[in-house]
Amino acid sequence: MLRLRLRHAATALALALPLLAHAASAEEFTVTSWGGAYQDAQRKAFFEPYTKATGVKLNEDQWSGELAKVRGMVQSGSTSWDLVSTDPKTAELGCNDGLFERLDYSRIGDTADFAKGAELECAFGTDVYATILGYDPTKLKGEAPKSVADIFDTKKFPGKRGLQKVPADNLELALVADGVPYDKVYDVLKTKEGQDRAFKKLDTIKKDVVWWTAGAQPPQMLAAGEVVMTTAWNGRIADANKNGQHFTMVWPNQVQGFDMWVIPTGSKKIDAVYDFLKYYYQPKNLARITDYIAYAPTTNAALKMVSPDILPDLPTAPQNMKGAIVQDPEFWGDYGTELEARFNSWLAN
Incomplete structure (x- = not known):
């Protein structure tokens, strides 16, 4: 009986080692957003659940959309932000100026269900505001x-x-x-x-x-x-x-408009960021933002998972779309x- 227990314990340890190794090697990265109620919502809907699920720590920072700050990081070769929440206008301007990485959507998921305008060369639409x-x-x-x-x-x-x-x-x-x-x-x-x-x-x-x-x-x-x-x-x-x-x-x-994720040029944590974006894009995860703030998810699959009680407060609700x-x-x-x-x-x- 003791030998059997030891064998089971050894088997359990062998199965756990890869997970422990992954957690030990999990690469933390820095995510920058708009602060206030929106970043609070992101933290509850995505950042904390992701850390709990993977062991990857997400360090947070805030900004007000000033491209000059990203430009300074990129041009000095000292990019300290790995993932940044922005709007389509800033995403396009930064993309044109080489401040954001071109996205590899094959590492995020099938974008066929994206709302029109949510898929840009350098930016991935996360919610509609x-x-x-x-x-x-x-x-x-x-x-x-x-x-x-x-x-x-x-x-x-x-x-x-x-x-x-x-x-x-x-x-x-x-x-x-x-x-x-x-x-x-x-x-x-x-x-x-x-x-x-x-x-x-x-x-x-x-x-x-x-x-x-x-x-x-x-x-x-x-x-x-x-x-x-x-x-x-x-x-x-x-x-x-x-x-x-x-x-x-x-x-x-x-x-x-859309809130969008961009990866500043020169980030050294791109693999970790793509792992997060793949998680973020899953419909059940994408829909979770509506539990904390009245912004709509960017895919139909995610929108179908939103509570009927929440839908009337979202920008994409039919009654809110006039003009x-x-x-x-x-x-x-x-x-x-x-x-x-x-x-x-x-x-x-």
Whole structure:
């Protein structure tokens, strides 16, 4: 009997050794995201479960989308970030400048089920978010805004309003507010006349704008009464409401975008990162983000796994899609650098 137990123990140890060796050799890496409610959601939905399943430690950092920081790492040959959450515009700009690795999708999974726009050369779409209009109905009296583009109507809705301190989304909404059909926005914005028209419309509210640079700021500004309305990422307003606020979200003319993973050029942990991305892409894992923040997964297979109670709060819910503008990453890849420079100059004058 003792000999049998020893044999079983030896067999169990032999089976465990490869797993122990894998855990011992598991290569930790650094993942960088947007902080706040979104990164909290990522941590609960993906980072912690992945570490528990594999033993691989994920170190975390935060950023606000400033490509200059990645550029400095890459050009100095000291890339310390291995996986970064970004938006399509920044992904395309960085890809064009050689700041992000070209992805090998065969190491992630079958992309046939991806939503349109979620598969870029250097970026993998992880969830769908929306820039919406948020306001506090206890402070904004009278007629309620009906469209995100109503943020440009200072006569009907006087007072300070919040906008993200970037050209993307703002230029699209400016054209819609100026009468351009939502599905023709990029046709117009590709022209010099269209760009001039968008900046002219921005001029009409410039003195009334409070600029935000981090996703946590819009709900804070609403709660403090600093603005009467603001553009915001829908998940941040939904999260604020879960925590006791009663803000209203306006969906028509939402600007729909993706959060995306990119691998900075020069990362020394690429194999470990691809292992994580393969895990991330599994439908049951991809759908888990909706348990923690109101962003939609990027595949139909994952969307089918979302609770029916959660679906109405997601950007891709049919009732939220009226006049939705889907951000065009190719446009921002082609025109982003030029429009960023013009926007910054416009801000300074």
